[in-house]
Amino acid sequence: MDSEIKALVIKCFDIYSRKTKIAEHIDSNELINLVLSKKHHYNPNKGSFNTYFATITKHSMIVLYKKDEERIKLVISRNNKINQLLND
DSSP: HHHHHHHHHHHHHHHHHHHHHGGGOOHHHHHHHHHHHHGGOOOOOOHHHHHHHHHHOOOOOOOOHHHHHHHHHHHHHHHHHHHHHHHO
């Protein structure tokens, strides 16, 4: 099951990297590990394998992108504060 999930995550990652610029900021190994950590929630009686894990992959990509975006904003604000203190 893990190899099938990895293949699906890589496929989704490649598709999103062609369509959006979000994938530029995401580490694929971190994405795979995040999706694999959610595999115990999968219930085959409630939905298809591809749909469930593609949705989890998309959501995980957004979460990782937001974390990276917040980190970048924090570094920029810190640099601005340092520059302001040095200029005073």
